[in-house]
Amino acid sequence: MQVYSEKIREAAKRLLSEKRVDAVIGFRRGTVPFMNEPFLAKTPEQADQFVWDGNCGINLANYLPKMTGNIAIAAKGCDSRSIVIHLLENQIKREQLYVLGIPCQAMTDKAKIQEKLNGRQILQAEDMGGTVRVSGRDFEQTFERADFLQQNCAICTHRNPVIYDELLGEPVKEQEIDRYEDIRKIESMLSEEKRLYFDDLIKPCIRCYACRNACPACYCPTCFVDESKPQWMGKTTDPTDTRTFHFLRAFHVAGRCTDCGSCERSCPVGIKMRMFTKKLEKEVKELYGYEAGVIQDQRPPLDTYRPDDPEPFLG
């Protein structure tokens, strides 16, 4: 996967020195294990800092809305789908963009690796592509990356970018996989069980809004939770308010969420809020046969009306 680092640097330098773009969005090496930092390079020299490995889970399309000038962006499958959503929703113009497509080899879930270490602290983590070597004060251990992927990556069916100006590697094989095994389990619960399950799921929430802010689909100038004239919802961690936040956020990204997993990756308290968004993704897929951000030349089903739209609720 590190071969992408070199290719991103090369492309970024070329695009910047030819003045084809004003800036390039990618990642640079993080300061702690399993983290890289989203980075904007404006000069060919800065482009030397770009890296790519299994720690690039943050969706870079999040930085695009309201950007001016011409921008190149490194985009894995889910980022590219979020870019399509931005284009469909007029958040950025296609002619402003130069997409450096990255056939994605999935992102690593550091929490899963940390769990295996029984509290031992990771000082260094080296992504070797197929494996990750972690070391600490008195240990070194190698993990098969395939066993420690972010859950959204493990069930991803669009690893290859759906939109790009340049593809930085050979396309990877797409998976044929059941994406909704866990969702069906919840669907089969009694309503009281569901309520308990969801209450437990969001109990640790501190309302920091990292999930919302890491989400490329969340770009409203004023989010409903920040409306103050009048105020829509309470700001405490009262369970009703926290529930309202999570439910509404999920509904707001229905048919737009590309399951990039940035929300879960960003959560400081480990909430699996994709259990909400994935259910809505499943609904949209079953009702309209639609996957967010895959098709570029058709209005998304939830922002248009068609006479043959399914209406099962009219029974």
Added chain:
Amino acid sequence: MSDIYIEKGNFIPGVIERLMGRYRVHGPVKNGRFHEFSLLKNAAEADLGFQNTRLSPKEIFHPQAERMFEFSLAKDDPQAGILKEADKDFSPRVVLGIRPCDAKAFQLDDANFITETIKDPWWARRREAATMIGLACDSPCPTCFCTSMGSGPYDTAGLDVLLVDTGDGYVAEVLSERGENTLLVTSGWSSVSSSVRASLADKKKAAERSIAGTFDPAAIAKREMLELYNSPIWEEVQFACINCGTCTFVCPTCWCFDIQEEVYEDKGERLRMWDSCMFPLFTLHGSGHNPRNQKTQRVRQRFMHKLKYYQDKYNSGPACVGCGRCVQACPVNIDIRQVGRQMASPDCACPA
């Protein structure tokens, strides 16, 4: 004050149970993937083998959502519209196992809540009600940098007792009269043996040595404020920031709050809630004007407040104790140690 020793088998559950009989005891409890400070329901819950809690224990003194006042809006109520203080619990409490960095943090917060002229009554009363029993750090996290911020893994600032884990037991360094009085209800202590006493200094040194040096806050204090404010570093620092409240909510020295009222039918409450300078709403004026409507301004504010304004205003060290929580929790890896390095060095346009 004195040093005393206790075997671990006598501390958990014995000492904790005795304390619980007399005090509300807040201690580190494992909850899911992370530890958190909780009001202990039983002594066995306390897990003193923790590294540090994901959130700081500031909730104990500065609840995330505090009911300040309540009021009635009922038309036939002669007291309608009059604020009455909501019930609060100021009963004596023990914060058990708090890390030295966090205890030091609350001392820094005192500068804001308890001044010569104005005193925040609820912060002050909770502080007065609390005995702080700290636990020295022998295996700090890779993200810890307390020693650069004027604290350390064995720092006694803001503590009434400091416990040191000696393997089989704990040495308690009793630091205040309050600490001494609190421990009076407990038993099972003995004097510290000479061999254990001899090991303490080495343990402390080893712990301090295991923490990497980072930036020098004194160098930031010396810099001209406007030069730093207008520095080109902010443009690069701010890019990755997504303006969530994670760094401020996990931080033990972020004390900012918002005050709001919630009304249900004819009853209402005035609440104060943690707020975050990362949120655009934080500085939004009633007029609609927002003096910090750009992300760059907000990101700069957070670092300038902690590392520059606080130092200038109180003529002290920074409003950061190096607990490293923001470094661990930031979803986009904005690292205060890197930002501090850049702020400390006038020539440093260095990449992180």
